[in-house]
Amino acid sequence: MPSGVRARVLPASQRRSLDDLAQDLDLSHGDTVSKRSAFWTMLTLSSVIAAGGVLTDSTATVIGAMIIAPLSTPIMGIALGSVQRRRTGSAKVVLLACALVIAIGAVFSTVLPGSYELLSNSQIASRTSPGIMDLVAALATGFAGAVALARRDVAAVLPGVAIAISLVPPLVVAGVCLGRLAGWLALGALVLFVSNLFALVFGGMVVFAALRHGGPAGREPGRPARRTYAAMTFLFAVVVVPLSANTALTLLLDTWTGRAKAAAEDWLADQPDASVTSVDAKSRTMYIQVRLPGDLPPVQGLLDRLDGQLPDGVPVVVDASRGRSIDAGRVGQ
Missing domain, CATH: 3.30.70 (Alpha-Beta Plaits)
Incomplete structure (x- = not known):
């Protein structure tokens, strides 16, 4: 990030310290038992809430689940760990969390009648056919979330970020669709989640690197490793190809x-x-x-x-x- 832009977006007087960010984003830092207990408890409850909201087609309930869900914490932890070039275990936490949320969605799908039409539910239909504009919006939201975390004076926008970038609801929808053996719909919901995950990690890496937080001794501070860039490039390709194809198909239809x-x-x-x-x-x-x-x-x-x-x-x-x-x-x- 150019120094002039960094000075305006992240003024030195409002930048948070490395310890503050690690305390908030790294579940292996500080009181790990309490952090992990809170994370898994709130993730489970938010998943149940989201599943109820999806199956009843209730936008208000789904929004409530978005605000409660803590899944963005380890995702931003991946970005911080990449910039610091250290392993935080956040990627493993995200994978386990995804499996849990999808499983809860699949369990809730068993209450649906056999004749239930998935696409008649607006909560499902809106999350199974993502387009390129979803990625654009997610990238802007990811940068907004990263800036809100990196500054002391704009933390109040974080609930809005949680609503704007949906994490738990797409995973619940994927679970519901898998439970109904609708594989293509589940894949669409997973693509939406992965695009949101990419946006958060990418925005976090750019913003946290701009903070010039250093890594371990002997390593270049503030720049992710080459393999991190390679992983992000691969993830971007995995996301942008189906999103572009679906956008083109939508325009054609x-x-x-x-x-x-x-x-x-x-x-x-x-x-x-x-x-x-x-x-x-x-x-x-x-x-x-x-x-x-x-x-x-x-x-x-x-x-x-x-x-x-x-x-x-x-x-x-x-x-x-x-x-x-x-x-x-x-x-x-």
């Missing part, structure tokens, strides 16, 4: 749904008081919901209008407002 809606509106143009209420792409099928007082016009006219607008072979289902569902066929066939 938005384009296709827009074309399908325009074609459906043209198809119903001659029907009085008819309208297209929604168009959704689910499970490789285009669902077009319409509202009209009379009978539907021939669906072949819709397929003809969709030809060239959507890829050939895409199934089209028309849902009418009276509860009728018509399998219109496949585009281009």
